[in-house]
Amino acid sequence: xxxxxxxxxxxxxxxxxxxxxxxxxxxxxxxxxxxxxxxxxxxxxxxxxxxxxxxxxxxxxxxxxxxxxxxxxxxxxxxxxxxxxxxxxxxxxxxxxxxxxxxxxxxxxxxxxxxxxxxxxxxxxxxxxxxxxxxxxxxxxxxxxxxxxxxxxxxxxxxxxxxxxxxxxxxxxxxxxxxxxxxxxxxxxxxxxxxxxxxxxxxxxxxxxxxxxxxxxxxxxxxxxxxxxxxxxxxxx
Amino acid sequence: xxxxxxxxxxxxxxxxxxxxxxxxxxxxxxxxxxxxxxxxxxxxxxxxxxxxxxxxxxxxxxxxxxxxxxxxxxxxxxxxxxxxxxxxxxxxxxxxxxxxxxxxxxxxxxxxxxxxxxxxxxxxxxxxxxxxxxxxxxxxxxxxxxxxxxxxxxxxxxxxxxxxxxxxxxxxxxxxxxxxxxxxxxxxxxxxxxxxxxxxxxxxxxxxxxxxxxxxxxxxxxxxxxxxxxxxxxxxxxxxxxxxxxxxxxxxxxxxxxxxxxxxxxxxxxxxxxxxxxxxxxxxxxxxxxxxxxxxxxxxxxxxxxxxxxxxxxxxxxxxxxxxxxxxxxxxxxxxxxxxxxxxxxxxxxxxxxxxxxxxxxxxxxxxxxxxxxxxxxxxxxxxxxxxxxxxxxxxxxxxxxxxxxxxxxxxxxxxxxxxxx
Amino acid sequence: xxxxxxxxxxxxxxxxxxxxxxxxxxxxxxxxxxxxxxxxxxxxxxxxxxxxxxxxxxxxxxxxxxxxxxxxxxxxxxxxxxxxxxxxxxxxxxxxxxxxxxxxxxxxxxxxxxxxxxxxxxxxxxxxxxxxxxxxxxxxxxxxxxxxxxxxxxxxxxxxxxxxxxxxxxxxxxxxxxxxxxxxxxxxxxxxxxxxxxxxxxxxxxxxxxxxxxxxxxxxxxxxxxxxxxxxxxxxxxxxxxxxxxxxxxxxxxxxxxxxxxxxxxxxxxxxxxxxxxxxxxxxxxxxxxxxxxxxxxxxxxxxxxxxxxxxxxxxxxxxxxxxxxxxx
Numbered sequence: 001x002x003x004x005x006x007x008x009x010x011x012x013x014x015x016x017x018x019x020x021x022x023x024x025x026x027x028x029x030x031x032x033x034x035x036x037x038x039x040x041x042x043x044x045x046x047x048x049x050x051x052x053x054x055x056x057x058x059x060x061x062x063x064x065x066x067x068x069x070x071x072x073x074x075x076x077x078x079x080x081x082x083x084x085x086x087x088x089x090x091x092x093x094x095x096x097x098x099x100x101x102x103x104x105x106x107x108x109x110x111x112x113x114x115x116x117x118x119x120x121x122x123x124x125x126x127x128x129x130x131x132x133x134x135x136x137x138x139x140x141x142x143x144x145x146x147x148x149x150x151x152x153x154x155x156x157x158x159x160x161x162x163x164x165x166x167x168x169x170x171x172x173x174x175x176x177x178x179x180x181x182x183x184x185x186x187x188x189x190x191x192x193x194x195x196x197x198x199x200x201x202x203x204x205x206x207x208x209x210x211x212x213x214x215x216x217x218x219x220x221x222x223x224x225x226x227x228x229x230x231x232x233x234x235x236x237x
Numbered sequence: 238x239x240x241x242x243x244x245x246x247x248x249x250x251x252x253x254x255x256x257x258x259x260x261x262x263x264x265x266x267x268x269x270x271x272x273x274x275x276x277x278x279x280x281x282x283x284x285x286x287x288x289x290x291x292x293x294x295x296x297x298x299x300x301x302x303x304x305x306x307x308x309x310x311x312x313x314x315x316x317x318x319x320x321x322x323x324x325x326x327x328x329x330x331x332x333x334x335x336x337x338x339x340x341x342x343x344x345x346x347x348x349x350x351x352x353x354x355x356x357x358x359x360x361x362x363x364x365x366x367x368x369x370x371x372x373x374x375x376x377x378x379x380x381x382x383x384x385x386x387x388x389x390x391x392x393x394x395x396x397x398x399x400x401x402x403x404x405x406x407x408x409x410x411x412x413x414x415x416x417x418x419x420x421x422x423x424x425x426x427x428x429x430x431x432x433x434x435x436x437x438x439x440x441x442x443x444x445x446x447x448x449x450x451x452x453x454x455x456x457x458x459x460x461x462x463x464x465x466x467x468x469x470x471x472x473x474x475x476x477x478x479x480x481x482x483x484x485x486x487x488x489x490x491x492x493x494x495x496x497x498x499x500x501x502x503x504x505x506x507x508x509x510x511x512x513x514x515x516x517x518x519x520x521x522x523x524x525x526x527x528x529x530x531x532x533x534x535x536x537x538x539x540x541x542x543x544x545x546x547x548x549x550x551x552x553x554x555x556x557x558x559x560x561x562x563x564x565x566x567x568x569x570x571x572x573x574x575x576x577x578x579x580x581x582x583x584x585x586x587x588x589x590x591x592x593x594x595x596x597x598x599x600x601x602x603x604x605x606x607x608x609x610x611x612x613x614x615x616x617x618x619x620x621x622x623x624x625x626x627x628x629x630x631x632x633x634x635x636x637x638x639x640x641x642x643x644x645x646x647x648x649x650x651x652x653x654x655x656x657x658x659x
Numbered sequence: 660x661x662x663x664x665x666x667x668x669x670x671x672x673x674x675x676x677x678x679x680x681x682x683x684x685x686x687x688x689x690x691x692x693x694x695x696x697x698x699x700x701x702x703x704x705x706x707x708x709x710x711x712x713x714x715x716x717x718x719x720x721x722x723x724x725x726x727x728x729x730x731x732x733x734x735x736x737x738x739x740x741x742x743x744x745x746x747x748x749x750x751x752x753x754x755x756x757x758x759x760x761x762x763x764x765x766x767x768x769x770x771x772x773x774x775x776x777x778x779x780x781x782x783x784x785x786x787x788x789x790x791x792x793x794x795x796x797x798x799x800x801x802x803x804x805x806x807x808x809x810x811x812x813x814x815x816x817x818x819x820x821x822x823x824x825x826x827x828x829x830x831x832x833x834x835x836x837x838x839x840x841x842x843x844x845x846x847x848x849x850x851x852x853x854x855x856x857x858x859x860x861x862x863x864x865x866x867x868x869x870x871x872x873x874x875x876x877x878x879x880x881x882x883x884x885x886x887x888x889x890x891x892x893x894x895x896x897x898x899x900x901x902x903x904x905x906x907x908x909x910x911x912x913x914x915x916x917x918x919x920x921x922x923x924x925x926x927x928x929x930x931x932x933x934x935x936x937x938x939x940x941x942x943x944x945x946x947x948x949x950x951x952x953x954x955x956x957x958x959x960x961x962x963x964x965x966x967x968x969x970x971x972x973x974x975x976x977x978x979x980x981x982x983x984x985x986x987x988x
Contacts, residue, residue, distance in 0.1 A: 078863065079866050090858050095850065103866070108866070350702055371896075431901070432813055460901060
């Protein structure tokens, strides 16, 4: 039986009068990939920001490997094993690709892939000495991933890594991500592309306007009435 | 390993550099040369503020000095006793833009690069301060024009002479005595936290306390203050009979303007600079805002008919008006007087060495009478004995004029106390 | 610079050693230059001020160039250093050279006091430091503190004046500031600082303890300003609070650093030597429109050349190497 890596209970977040997340709860186990889907503005990135320390939740608790996380700083979260990529890549633009990963690797607790191995894994070895700012968007997303991996995270949030990729590239990335599940790591994959998700996850959570409206297998999600209404509108039953 | 290697390389470079610097730097003096044959010109070096907070005072002071130079050069130069002949004067004047740091570098330049014969300071304590130690270190006599700060004059330093004004701490003695004589018991004092104004404030407070009077308001504010509304309200709440605002020209102007627009009225108001830059204040504050306020009566308002050096008051004012009409004020007089002090030094010195100049001034001290009164210095080079009488700005027809009201030995007008008005 | 196809460790190591050597040259050449400067130009006060400004510009380099925090109130540490050193020398009878270290400590103390300002960002931080600097100035100049700081009456260090010692102190100080920048630049600490400047949150998610590291950079910058102020006070000898607590000092240091190019060892040094040299040279003639020109230069710099002279240099080199690569490919 795989261990539970991350659990959210009743997480709520509002900004002024705007409620971005309402009592979201789920858990994810080691070796599991969980999909997180929903229309734009449904709160997916906000959820990642809350778990990864950028925002403090207004209510609810987060548990990492069973231990409750109190108010803490992003860098401590990163060192304890929670990490993420960004929807809009956030490389350290003036540093080289290698330096981007090196910084993270230096803060890792315990063993993990070497910098060269990480760069090869995310297919950026050829550009190791180049300034990160000069990479294209897809490459910068892979750099985000490499940087997050350098800290050997127990749970990794992947935010729309597939955007803008052609089918061949998507298959490659899906395989890359699947291989990360070996060794007990958990993945939470935010995506719009159902085909891509299908290759990767078994379970999904569907959010709408900050609320969880479905939790279950991806196939069942696509059959669910409310999910269909939320994504396609009330076209017809 | 790498770090250690480069650290040791770096430290040896630094050590080498330090060694070279120690050999190269000169801590020796650079006194002006005293060759046996006369120099072709006598160079005067100075710094002035062409812009910034001190410009309104510094530019007329420089013009006064330039006036003296042009009068001497018209006679073929200044008379140098060591060579028994007149030698033409040259001027090197750097613009320090009211910055003490820039002035410091420029004073150093004048001494080490330009090698001037005569070093003259810029206006005021703030801009004179950097010159004091540079002059002392390089054994150059500093002709201090209006830098009246107390820390400048120390025993054992012969390289400074205060040419024109008394030390700022003794300025307000007549002012304090005037208030005591008028039986004023409630005095409010606001002053800029700088040497010049703080020393005056302390003196007034001390003299009043000696007479059993404690100021009802006594506060130091930053020298850069230009908004006096709140302070005036606080002062008014203490119901003072006399209000003293001790600042530089920009402070005084701002204070008087604020007082006018506040509608407040006090029986006596005193500020420092109207006496030194009267026409400027008439422009900026206006006669209505100035009248019945008090200020220091500088020697500019004293008519010296007999002098033993330079022009007398009437002649000087006429000449100044013709050559530098915008500098007809106390500062113009101070600059001119600096020239007269330089003249006296050159006339009586046995050589052009800086110490010889200083000894010459020690010799004439007490016997030099000019449009600025009697020149008398103590052993540290500070002026003593000259006190500044109290003046009041009185209506005169459609305009105003300055009348000296205290002490009676110097007075040429009668004080109007309390000042009329609602 | 484009990497070759290998992209492996040995080449990276070589590149790093070359960068390190170039950086060390950027220390050695100014130090040697100023060591022999007096043989060519005897206005030693100007040279001492210039060396102090080189160091100050590098303090800004560390605080802003590397970490992204621009302190307009930098003069607050400078003035604190001048007074800290003076109090140590006059009251504690510490020898003047040792007093310079007390100046550094005073700068650090004020820096620690101002750490809460890091809750602010960007322009707010910059202006808050300006207000803090003015506050320190007013406290020191206040007559109530006269028994300690001599309040508005200024300080007089004539008793410990020694132009030789002052010059060497300034030289060693400048060398140490330059070395500090080389160390920062070639270390993981410097890499992390640059990451913080690019994106604080991403740096944190890369494991960087943002608060700790930026505070350390801040304290180093404050120490540099503190010692700089101490040496400045010693060289000026008689000074009032307004001479050492002058916002123009911050502006100069910032402009020199930006003009030369932050993030490098050469940049702030070049910027200082050129601009302060120019300022002094022009000041020795008649600077009518100088402040206007200086102001326009700052605006122009920030708008069009945020990476300064060194940035131009690097861009030119890059363009050249790209052209060469294009010609070969």
